[in-house]
Amino acid sequence: MKMSSSAKPIEVHDLTVSYQRKPVLYGVDLEIEEGSLVGIIGPNGAGKSTLVKTIMNMIKPNGGFVKIFGQTAKHGISRVGYVPQRESVDWDFPVTVMDVVLMGRYAHLGWLRRAGKADHKIASDCLEQVDMLPFSNRQIGNLSGGQQQRVFLARALAQESAVYLMDEPFAGVDAVTEKAIVSILKGLKERGKTLVVVHHDLSSAKEYFDHLLLLNMRKVAYGPVEEVYTRELLQKTYGGRLTILSEMAFESAGVRAIEKEVLGPKK
Amino acid sequence: MWGKQIEAINPIDLTERALRFWEMNDHSVRIVALGSALIGLSCALMGSYVVTRRLSLFGDTLSHAVLPGIALGFMWAESKNNVSLMIGASIAGFLGISCISFLGRFTKISQDSALGIVLSGFYAVGICMLTRIQKMDYGSQAGLDSYLFGQVSALSTNDLIGIILALGAIIFFLSVCYKELLVTGFDPNFARSIRLPVNLIQYLLWMLLAFCVISSLQVIGVILASALLIIPAATASLLAKRMTSYLLIASLFGAAAGVGGAFLSFFGERLPTGPLIVLVSITFFLLVLFFRPKNGMFSGFIKSKGQSRRFAMENTLKAIYQVMESSEFKSSTIQKLELMNRRGISSGYCQKELNQLVRFGFATTSLEAKSQNNLPRELLVSLTPKGWEQACKTVRNHRLWELYLTNEARYAPDHVHEDAEKIEHVLGEDTVRKLERILSNPKKDPHGKLIPSLVDIQKGWLGTSELEKENYIL
Structure with a gap:
């Protein structure tokens, strides 16, 4: 394993998150090795998106911590490229496809500097990779769902991060786009990037990823696909929650202060 | 003052009066035209950010919330001192913003309700204080009611300097933080993930919005200030697909509405400027809505x-x-x-x-x-x-x-x-x-x-x- 230091790209320790007294994640431990292509699967409401958002420091956990390359989530996320769910932004915003992809370069630019020729070149290359270059001057509202997802992917590519977190990149895209995204993910993995992808389709998970995290409020299992993708473990994941654990988690979450999601502009 | 001059040469030929406005030989006419145009410009610029962030009601709340601050500033200085009014208004604006974010963070009240509560609460306090001031010795001639409806004819050189300063600050901030504002507006979560201080930028934007509103009160008044924020930006949203063109179009319409409104209020006698600026602005909006080249109602009608x-x-x-x-x-x-x-x-x-x-x-x-x-x-x-x-x-x-x-x-x-x-x-x-x-x-x-x-x-x-x-x- 080629690793400069012992720090893992993503380390999650005893993470507990609840929304308004309702526990969503409970005591999740996770260590992801560099260069893995990880799929997070689990039933609806299993806390898949919550886990990703907590790693991205958008939600404050009630307990436990997240480390990115050994740093706290707050500092580490600058090394993470993030592909949010498509519904999370306002698609009527007056920006073009190119503007959005250039946002992927902002972290490299810092304050005061505008995106230059080199950045435009990188952004064009990323758009080319996702087959969206002909649309670069379109206003983003005039795109189909699959195209919008590709634009988000291109923006993440333009970030040139070491780690990528993607929240349901396959939701509502057509089969062709899904194939295209999968091949891009595999290409990134070949180049040594670490990818964590929330996925809702169990049947395709086996061929898309090399590691799987089975999640249902708690971590059911994590490991290479061939070890984890077993009838028994999947049944455990999708076969309903452990009743006593749910109850106790609910109780203990009620005791703690209500942490609110730190999403969106504070109003 | 300028208002009295008109009465002195009354009745006056209408074309002559129009000419008098456009020749701009009068010092007062120049101040009025310039002030209205600049206010249209700065409100349109700030409004573009307010509208694209879907915070239209926010601008309205802020403009109402500054009213008690103005009253307080007046009581403090015992005259219409611009600096004390500005300080009072800024404090009130800041308090208003804090109330809204407090309600949002610690209660289950939805944002539109929170805005409504703060808007009406602050406004009520402001009206009470203003009424009280009017009855005091030094308050009777203050003309503070011009802050309610706007009275462009009373615009002084000092007011104009305030307007120019606010506009300068706005243009400076928008050009320095252009890309940060763009990304925090479009996708705040992503902006956080690249470690931008999203909340700080938002607060700066709101402070500037407060300055913009305060500087424009003399012209447009508390009640209609938000119209000048929202309407030119909404007009631009029909035409622009990028933020740069959005800002440009909005500021053109804003400035044009300012001058147009000032002209009409000069032209027609005893017509309030604020409402006229808003009406001109709405006329622009409707014209664009019907006659814009693509998807316009008119061109759509012809096509069908x-x-x-x-x-x-x-x-x-x-x-x-x-x-x-x-x-x-x-x-x-x-x-x-x-x-x-x-x-x-x-x-x-x-x-x-x-x-x-x-x-x-x-x-x-x-x-x-x-x-x-x-x-x-x-x-x-x-x-x-x-x-x-x-x-x-x-x-x-x-x-x-x-x-x-x-x-x-x-x-x-x-x-x-x-x-x-x-x-x-x-x-x-x-x-x-x-x-x-x-x-x-x-x-x-x-x-x-x-x-x-x-x-x-x-x-x-x-x-x-x-x-x-x-x-x-x-």
Whole structure:
């Protein structure tokens, strides 16, 4: 394993998150090795998106911590490229496809500097990779769902991060786009990037990823696909929650202060 | 002051008054025009960010929330001192923002309710204080009510300096933080993930918004200030696809509305400036809404008018073809009566349709040479080559589509006619070629009727003798 230091790209320790007294994640431990292509699967409401958002420091956990390359989530996320769910932004915003992809370069630019020729070149290359270059001057509202997802992917590519977190990149895209995204993910993995992808389709998970995290409020299992993708473990994941654990988690979450999601502009 | 000057030379010729405004020789006129334009500009710039972030009501709340601050500043300085008014208004604005974010963070109250509560609460306090001030010794002549509705004629050089400072600060902030504002507005979560101080930027934006609103109160007043934030930006949202053009368009409309409103209030006597600026601004909005080049209501109306006329003509041509087909194309002319029966329409309506065809060069009409059985002479219709081509194409499209639906999409033959009635008008030549390939160049439709082929279209009508065809071509 080629690793400069012992720090893992993503380390999650005893993470507990609840929304308004309702526990969503409970005591999740996770260590992801560099260069893995990880799929997070689990039933609806299993806390898949919550886990990703907590790693991205958008939600404050009630307990436990997240480390990115050994740093706290707050500092580490600058090394993470993030592909949010498509519904999370306002698609009527007056920006073009190119503007959005250039946002992927902002972290490299810092304050005061505008995106230059080199950045435009990188952004064009990323758009080319996702087959969206002909649309670069379109206003983003005039795109189909699959195209919008590709634009988000291109923006993440333009970030040139070491780690990528993607929240349901396959939701509502057509089969062709899904194939295209999968091949891009595999290409990134070949180049040594670490990818964590929330996925809702169990049947395709086996061929898309090399590691799987089975999640249902708690971590059911994590490991290479061939070890984890077993009838028994999947049944455990999708076969309903452990009743006593749910109850106790609910109780203990009620005791703690209500942490609110730190999403969106504070109003 | 300027307001009194007008009364002194009253009654005055209207054109002379208009000239007086546009020549701008008067110092006061210059201040008024400049002040209104700059306010329109700065409000439009800030408004662009407010509207794209879907915080329109926020600007409204903020402008109302500064009112108690103005009253407080006045009480403190015991006169209309700009600095103390500004400080008071800023504090009140900041308090208002804090109240809204407090309500949002610690209660379950939705944001629009929180905005409503803060807006009305602060405004009520402000009105109470202003009323109180009016009754004090030093307050009677303060003219503080101009802050409610705006009174541009009372604009002083000091006010103008305040406006210029606010505009300068806005332009500076927007140009320095252009890309940060763009990304925090579009996708705040992503902005956080690249470690931008999203909340700080938001607060700075709100502080600037407060300055912008405060500096514009003298012109537009508390109640309508938000209109100048929202309307030019909403106008721009109809036209712009990028933030840069959005800002440009909004500021143009904002500045124009400012000058326009100031002019109208100068022109017409005793008309309040604030409401006039808003009305000019709304007029711009409506004009753009109706007449913008793409998707405008007006251009859309014209387009759909043209389209429905084309559809109607194609339907008539198709009916003529079908009449000719029913007589196996023995004659190149048909009677108007046959067409009426075919279409099931009245004589007058049929005449209208025929006139339309003649006007567009699709058909010619002539009267029968000799009447039969002493009836009035019948009107004969014949198609021009252009009309024949269009008729063939429409019939072909219709029948091809019916065949496609029955053969490829497995619809029952009695289900396909209605759909084909619509599709026949919109099938492009490329799609037709594709359909022909898929259906391997069919000859007949599902009902056994011949589909006019390209050869038929070029040759002239089907079933006629060679001689007639030659005559026709000649």
